[in-house]
Amino acid sequence: MLVTEAQGKALLRSAAIATPSSQELRSLDEARACRIALPVAVKAQVAAGGRGKAGGIRKASSAAELESAFDAIMGMRFAGEAPSSVLVESWLDIDRELYLAVAIDSRVGGFNVLYSPRGGVNIEDGPPPLSYPVGLARNFRAHAFRALLEPVESDVKVRERVISTARRLLEIAQANECTTVEINPLVVAKGGALIAADAKIVLDEAAVFRKAATASAIAASRAKAEQDIRRCEEANLMLVWLDGEIGLISGGAGMTMAAMDAIDGAGAQPACFLDVSGNPTPAGFGLAFDLLDRAPNVKGILVSMFGGGLHTDRVAKTLVELLARRTSAKPVTLRLNGTRSDLATTILREAGRQNHATLESAVADIVKRVAGAQS
Amino acid sequence: MSILLGADARVLIVGITGKFGTFSVKDLAQSQTKVVAGVATGRGGQAIEGVPVFSSVAAAMRETHANAALVYVPAVVALDAVLETIEAGCPLIAYPGDGLPVLDAMEMRAAALDHGAHLVGPNSPGLISPGKAKLGFMPSFCYAPGPIGVISRSGSLSYEACFRLSSAGLGQSSVIGIGGDPVRGVNAAEAIALFHDDPETRAIIYLGEIGGSEEYALAEYAKRPDAKPAAALLVGRTAPAGKKMGHAAAMIGSYAEAWAAKVEALDRAGVVIARNLDGLAAAAASALARAMKPAA
Structure with missing residues (x-):
């Protein structure tokens, strides 16, 4: 999770990196x-x-x-x-603005050091920064980084200060379990000293069990988060609100995105990314329906679950009970496929509900019903 | 053939007395996979479903000649368990757990490379070679043996995608879940190289998503003159930038991490693109048809 600049700069100062x-x-x-x-x-x-x-x-x-x-x-x-x-x-007296960062990179399999002699707000418009794939922080070698820097940074004093700052950024990332430690701009002050004018530090949330600072940062961010997001985090559901009209309840990150894209492919837009695979119980589905029934931009709801380890007949029972109690008039389309889906179809049919055989037919159905309700 | 995991697999389950461990003993047995040993600290000498339990991986390896390990322990002790398994000489390890700190994933990856072992995971359902063996918890009914090598960043997507491929008569040589985290054991480039060297694999299907840069490894491979034909489905076309979409690595931080940039790079490299899940089987069939064509 991203921490504030003030918190990030405190971490930089802990490694004796100058800040204003x-x-x-x-x-x-x-x-x-x-x-x-x-x-x-x-x-x-x-x-x-x-x-x-x-x-x-x-x-x-x-x-x-x-x-x-x-x-x-x-x-x-x-x-x-x-x-x-x-x-x-x-206010800083600036001679030049640099860009220096260490960040986790999937293809490096660890830390990547990134440097550009021209940093600042428009860094993304320029050529991509120079990259030094380090991997484990302990594999950083000043001479290897220097060899890469020589062609792009002619000021020897700046170059050597960048090298020692990069090592310190890696030490910060290692000691505090950060996935990104970025200084943009790293200011070359009149006189040549390097000063961190900004700090963007991302803590690895997975390290929460052994980093007290990460635990308190997560608690503070949760206290500030929208109530919907907080309720989902506490119930082990994953929610991201989007701008569309089709409320989507799905299972697994990849399949939820695939369903979002399928809704787009059918000419509508998803209202959310909502993955209930972490808690496919009456409580989890109950919270999901509660959130989507209340959201004014949601005009209809699609439940699409592909059962692998999940038994879809249990999901069908949960949904039948939940929908019987529900008061919202928003249309609901169901698609339960995979493990025990024959049973799921029977359970839904006996409750007067249709189980769509494929994601595509379910998406087409909910898009049509929402469009029909609006016209 | 297949990659990494064949019919000769002798599987060891670390954490065999836990919920996932005991589930897997039965589940793997139903998938024609030989489970030869379990490890649970302090429980050596017992048996779970007839499988002998040992107190250390080294003892289990020595007694049973296991050659693949499935590690089911919580994230807090995962690094220790995976290092123990690698250092005991096990050549293939799957760690499916999620919520693993990135620093621990980096150490696991480095240790595996140092020992010449292959690590699958974290945050992955594992690896399956349909009809031969399974090292993970994916639902077996989704898979069928065949000539397609599948690489996936997402568990849920790989189940449904493979179910659709199997239903369309497009079986798989192996399906490897490289996982949803930013740092992993076997990565996309390494999985591609394994499928390239596997004579049974005729085409490669890549199931990717937004965030990170793994997909560019496929684009680079597809440009090679000796590349096997490939098709790809990337999900998250409708995902906004700057928001984590479930997986730790599924977040668009820069243009290169967005759907359009990746699809453009893959398309230009000659990879057949499925725009949505319903186009996947056709894309796979078209890649496979290219592989079947005799060389001109």
Whole structure:
């Protein structure tokens, strides 16, 4: 999970990587008492990207400007998220902006070090960064990285400082179990020192059982999360809301995406990614229907489960009981295929419901019924 | 032939006394797979469904000459169990569990490479060579023997995709779940190389998704003049950027990780693309037809 810039920079400082002098503010009183020398950068603290382009980073040259920037930013939302605080930093005198990151890469099978002599907000528009596939952090070799850097970074002083900073980023990633530690921009200040002007650090959530800091970051993010998402996480369902009209309840990440794409292929759009394979019980399906029945953009619901280890006759019983109690009038189409699906079809038929044989026929059915209800 | 797992498999289940372990003893037996040993710390000398249990992998290997291991232990102790299995000399290990820290996956992968062993997983249903043996928990009824090598990042998608291939008369040489995590044992490039060297495999089917860069390994392979024909289905065309779609690795962080960029690269390399699941069997048949054509 992505942590805030302030949390990320604290990790950088723990490895003696320089950051601008700063103060994290949570109230207007704290903003008034701020002691960072002007001018300053005032930055929204959110665990979401793209905040600069959205107006979440402002320059303030006076105490009054700082206060109004604080007020404005705390009232903003970034990808739906309210800032937890504002970070005030001394304004940097920039000679050049670099890009330096370590990130897990699937084809490397471990850490990749990425460097570009031209960093900053438009990094994605330029040529791809240089990549040094390291694998395990302990396999980092300064001489190997230097050989790659020589053709792209002619400033020897900068080059050597980049090499030692890269080693420290790997040490941070290893010690704190991070999948990404990115500094963009890594500023070359007048005089040649390297200063981390931003920090994007992603913690590996799977390490929660042995990293207290990761556990508290997850707890804090869950407390802030939308109620729907939180309820799903607690019930072991996976939910991502989308913009479409077809509510989708499916099993397994890959099949859920395949069903989303099939809905698109039939000329409609999915309203969600909702994977109930982690809890295909009356409680799990009950929560799924509750969320989709309440969501105003959902016009119809498709349940598509392919039973491997899952016994679809049990799912059919669960659905029959649940649908009998349900009060919503939104149309529901069912498709239970795989293990014991003959029994599932019988159970559904006896309850007056159709079991579609394929994903495609079920998708066509729900798309038609939703379109019919709307016309 | 098949890849990694053949009819001579002698399977050892680490964590045999757990829920998944005891389920697998029966499930593998029904799939013509020989389970020769189990390992459960402190339970040596017992038997589960007639399978002898040992207290260490080394003891089980010594007594039973197992040549493949299925490791069913929780993520907190998975690294220790997989390292023990690799260092005991087992040449093929499947670790299906999910929620494994990436650093542990990296250590598992490095240890497997050091010992010349093949690790399948994490976050994968395992590996099956239909009609020969199974090293995992995938539903056996979905598979049939045949000439197609299948590589998948998703368990659920591979079950239904293979069920559709089998129903269309397109059997599989082996089906390997490379898993939904960012760092894995056998990766796409290595799985492709194994299928390339397997004479029974005539065509390769790749079931991929958004996020990460594994799919580019197939694009690079397909450009080779001696490449076997390939078809691919990538899911997540309708997934938004920046959101994790269930799997740890299924998130679009950059353009290259998006559906369109990957499909374009595969298409340009000559891989037959199935736009949706319902086009998969036809795409596979067309790749296979290319393999059947005698060389001009």
